[in-house]
Amino acid sequence: MKINTIITILIIIINLCLHNLESFSQGFELNRTVNWRFGHAAGLNFDKNNNYQASVFTGSHGITYEGNSCMSDTDGNLLLYCNGDTLWNALHQPMLNGAGLLCDKNTKVSSQIIPRPGSITQYFVFVNGCVADQCINGLRYSVVDMALDNGKGAVVPGQKNMLVIPNAYQGMAITKHGNGIDYWLAYTKYFPSPQNQTKVVMIPISNIGPDTTNIIETIAEGNASGRFSPNGQIFTRGGGEFYLFNNFTGQLSNKIRPQNDSIGPGSNYFIYGFEFSPNNRFLYTNLVSTIGLDCIQQFDLAVFDSIAISNSIFSFQIYTGPPVLMGMGHMQLAPDGKIYIAKTGGFTDTIHIIHQPNILGAGCNFEFNALALQRPCNFSMPIYPDYYFNNIITAQTNMTATESVINIYPNPADEYLTVNHKYTDNRNYMLYDFRGQLVLGFKGNQLIQTINTSQVPNGIYFLQICSNSKSISKKIIINH
Numbered sequence: 001m002k003i004n005t006i007i008t009i010l011i012i013i014i015n016l017c018l019h020n021l022e023s024f025s026q027g028f029e030l031n032r033t034v035n036w037r038f039g040h041a042a043g044l045n046f047d048k049n050n051n052y053q054a055s056v057f058t059g060s061h062g063i064t065y066e067g068n069s070c071m072s073d074t075d076g077n078l079l080l081y082c083n084g085d086t087l088w089n090a091l092h093q094p095m096l097n098g099a100g101l102l103c104d105k106n107t108k109v110s111s112q113i114i115p116r117p118g119s120i121t122q123y124f125v126f127v128n129g130c131v132a133d134q135c136i137n138g139l140r141y142s143v144v145d146m147a148l149d150n151g152k153g154a155v156v157p158g159q160k161n162m163l164v165i166p167n168a169y170q171g172m173a174i175t176k177h178g179n180g181i182d183y184w185l186a187y188t189k190y191f192p193s194p195q196n197q198t199k200v201v202m203i204p205i206s207n208i209g210p211d212t213t214n215i216i217e218t219i220a221e222g223n224a225s226g227r228f229s230p231n232g233q234i235f236t237r238g239g240g241e242f243y244l245f246n247n248f249t250g251q252l253s254n255k256i257r258p259q260n261d262s263i264g265p266g267s268n269y270f271i272y273g274f275e276f277s278p279n280n281r282f283l284y285t286n287l288v289s290t291i292g293l294d295c296i297q298q299f300d301l302a303v304f305d306s307i308a309i310s311n312s313i314f315s316f317q318i319y320t321g322p323p324v325l326m327g328m329g330h331m332q333l334a335p336d337g338k339i340y341i342a343k344t345g346g347f348t349d350t351i352h353i354i355h356q357p358n359i360l361g362a363g364c365n366f367e368f369n370a371l372a373l374q375r376p377c378n379f380s381m382p383i384y385p386d387y388y389f390n391n392i393i394t395a396q397t398n399m400t401a402t403e404s405v406i407n408i409y410p411n412p413a414d415e416y417l418t419v420n421h422k423y424t425d426n427r428n429y430m431l432y433d434f435r436g437q438l439v440l441g442f443k444g445n446q447l448i449q450t451i452n453t454s455q456v457p458n459g460i461y462f463l464q465i466c467s468n469s470k471s472i473s474k475k476i477i478i479n480h
Helices: 003-033 306-312
Strands: 035-038 042-047 053-056 069-072 078-082 086-089 094-099 111-115 122-127 139-145 162-165 168-176 183-191 197-206 216-220 226-228 234-237 241-245 252-256 269-276 282-289 293-300 314-320 328-333 339-343 350-354 366-372 407-409 416-420 427-433 438-444 448-452 459-466 471-478
Touching: 003 069, 035 069, 035 078, 053 366, 069 111, 078 111, 078 122, 111 168, 162 197, 168 226, 183 226, 226 269, 269 339, 282 328, 293 306, 416 459, 427 448
Parallel strands: 269 328
Antiparallel strands: 035 042, 042 053, 069 078, 078 086, 086 094, 111 122, 122 139, 139 162, 168 183, 183 197, 197 216, 226 234, 234 241, 241 252, 269 282, 282 293, 293 314, 328 339, 339 350, 350 366, 407 416, 416 448, 427 438, 427 459, 459 471
16 A cells, blocks of 8 residues: 555545534534523523433522523533523532622623633633623623532632723623634624723733733724624624634624615614624624514625625514514524524513524525413523534434435545435535635535536535525545
């Protein structure tokens, strides 16, 4: 056997091992998102042993009006949750030293929890510092150690409500650093005289905490909360303004603001909740109106261009009813690959669901009043960093057994990959690398579809094949 062939085989084996490790790691990390506590003692649990199927939980404590945070361990055991002013442990009791956080319950994203890099017991808890919608206390954080209080966890003495930056606005978003260990926290900050400017600040977070000496600033307009795509490559402010994000340097670039003409002028809509699909291609927003006409919109980000995104906007499920009080609040991806949407107002106790957010248009399957909670949820959803959900593979594909018989060969592939199936409807073919980055994509309607892989580097990839209502993924190896 030639030495080059041996080396190639070894490279493939190593890549397979690395991919499997990463897949296992993502599965374990996804378990951190399986316990949701929010609203007026509302809750959901996602069964990690049954394709993360959702069930209603009613035993939590605390009240949250808007976005809050929850954290479980990698085995799916609840550790703690936060409604802005109080941390609660897994027994639904106030955590030791966990009361008196400097934020109130009525804050758009009151808190975020992330594991402390390099630690197996400690977590950083960030709060917005808002009181009556004014973030007078700035962005602050506390350190929780789950080894304290006999394993129930406690805020470490002397490491509570530590100031990160003053003059902060509501809303924060977190994604993983390009090194796969640290984090970036995005925040909107007002810089007073003589600058008199609003800026998006990207704060690097390592095992020693937030690094305020190396903040990356970008001039912005207005007070808008943000969100990162699951792969960390796109950042949106308010669901209507988009940037490319470099998760190594923290730099935002290529700002675009699509023209949204799909709703009538003068309708007085505003975007409240917004969320990305697991495949990073779509952004969903809910538009709320003071006259009671609410709708969901889908933005296709496959081509990062203002005109292309403007032309892609799809609006559906207009709701007519009492103004705002029966509308929509936060949106959040779940470990089952679906997007859950809070139903606002009074003592409403149901939530809406987008069942297949990776699918274009109406095929995403939005369901109004999809799930009864038995407790009110208000505008609230637990807000998780979306990197947990990057290209997650779930059992929600709606292809039948016959439809899913798709022959892909050769695998491993060299210069060409052939896809053989029984359907000629127009399909999207998207090839992702193991980091979730799109390598190539195109549309085709042939029974036997050929894909040129001659310029694709050796490695492991996922080929996603989608029609307007169906989707399936296959693992591909490229070996030249």
